[in-house]
Amino acid sequence: MTALVVGHTRFSLVNPNSPAWLASNGSSLKDVDSYRSYLFSDERLQPRLDLFCDHSVPMLRHAAETHDLRHIVSLSDTMPVRFKDQLKDLAADNPWLVIDEKREGLGPLWPRDHGRDVLGSRNEVFATYRLDDDDLLAWDFFDRFMPFVTKPNVGMMVSGGLGATGIYDGGTFYSMKTAHKPMIAIGLMAIWETLDGGTRGPASVSHHESDRGNPVIIDSRRPSWLWTRHATQDTALSYHSTDRQEVIQQLRDTLAPMEVAPDPVLLDELFPTLAGRLLAQAAPDDGTRQSFSGPFDAATEPHRLELDPLEGRIHLSARASTPPGAGDRNALLSFKLTRLDSQDFDPAAVDLTGTGMVLSARAVWGFYTYVPSNGENRTIDRSFTIPEGYQLSAIELHQLATDRPTTSVEVLTVQELH
Numbered sequence: 001m002t003a004l005v006v007g008h009t010r011f012s013l014v015n016p017n018s019p020a021w022l023a024s025n026g027s028s029l030k031d032v033d034s035y036r037s038y039l040f041s042d043e044r045l046q047p048r049l050d051l052f053c054d055h056s057v058p059m060l061r062h063a064a065e066t067h068d069l070r071h072i073v074s075l076s077d078t079m080p081v082r083f084k085d086q087l088k089d090l091a092a093d094n095p096w097l098v099i100d101e102k103r104e105g106l107g108p109l110w111p112r113d114h115g116r117d118v119l120g121s122r123n124e125v126f127a128t129y130r131l132d133d134d135d136l137l138a139w140d141f142f143d144r145f146m147p148f149v150t151k152p153n154v155g156m157m158v159s160g161g162l163g164a165t166g167i168y169d170g171g172t173f174y175s176m177k178t179a180h181k182p183m184i185a186i187g188l189m190a191i192w193e194t195l196d197g198g199t200r201g202p203a204s205v206s207h208h209e210s211d212r213g214n215p216v217i218i219d220s221r222r223p224s225w226l227w228t229r230h231a232t233q234d235t236a237l238s239y240h241s242t243d244r245q246e247v248i249q250q251l252r253d254t255l256a257p258m259e260v261a262p263d264p265v266l267l268d269e270l271f272p273t274l275a276g277r278l279l280a281q282a283a284p285d286d287g288t289r290q291s292f293s294g295p296f297d298a299a300t301e302p303h304r305l306e307l308d309p310l311e312g313r314i315h316l317s318a319r320a321s322t323p324p325g326a327g328d329r330n331a332l333l334s335f336k337l338t339r340l341d342s343q344d345f346d347p348a349a350v351d352l353t354g355t356g357m358v359l360s361a362r363a364v365w366g367f368y369t370y371v372p373s374n375g376e377n378r379t380i381d382r383s384f385t386i387p388e389g390y391q392l393s394a395i396e397l398h399q400l401a402t403d404r405p406t407t408s409v410e411v412l413t414v415q416e417l418h
Contacts, residue, residue, distance in 0.1 A: 008074065009073050010133070112199055130185050135186045139272055154191050176280050184207070325404060336392070338391055352387065
């Protein structure tokens, strides 16, 4: 086991007196009430919860198997209960995850102080790092950077200078690029030691000025982080637009001149929970996006969603909710195809080669995908191709086991990819 390492995520902490209140710099946020409403809006919080719960936590759990890791999640007591409970449930299953709930206006538990408290009277070296709620660290991050955490390096910072960045939309990253950003905040590590009940370590400076206050070790030999761009990120307020598609286009323009993305095989290795969803292609336009808000279930009969017909390459994202005891494969989504010429057809005769679609032996299900109903990851994010000559006209939710708790779908989005 390596030295103690303590991370910190500020998960929409309401602290308007903080100089780090980036969201308040937007022209549309003039007071604390509008600031709070913005921070706790579904469209802002849900993508962050999806990224943190489904991708950051599995990576940190993997690291905690071989590293003495703690990760603090600071949140405000006024966060909506349904979001707060998701984070607390995660912490209950992962003892290295520390929930730091604060009254509005109070600052967070600092990882340096938590590290000192964990080590107690022992005089030992430890590290701290920062991770925003919508960014990710590579699967091997701690294996690569914890060897720098040694007594001779106390007072130094450690920066992974190379990473990847892209636009996160509907569970997939698009317009993936290589980013060389030494001293970026993502994963920026500080090396400390406990000393006579206190701590000794780097001077406190802004992350992009780390080398002006401290010696900095920079390792850019391999990507070590994924910087997320999306329409509801706080820095997107600087684009001065409330139109989602305008913000996405401005993000595309920002990424356009950057270096091409790393090898996709390497990206899938570094971020395995997102394998197959780190794409160089541009994010799709909203024109073909169709969204359905629930919750809806199929407890008594299949729940059918009628679509404006879609053709070609399709992306589907959905989020499910299931009470404990549902087990695996408790529900599925059935894709209802029609021929472009409106003729009847035998589903078994459709050529599915290279489409990514699967046909059930049960005619009532037809083409389908299972809805995750067990474990932490209850999201669907997948792309597939409608066979030539056909179109997707509807999606049905089917409950499979009537003697188990009912799986419901909270939100479902489907769109064509061009």
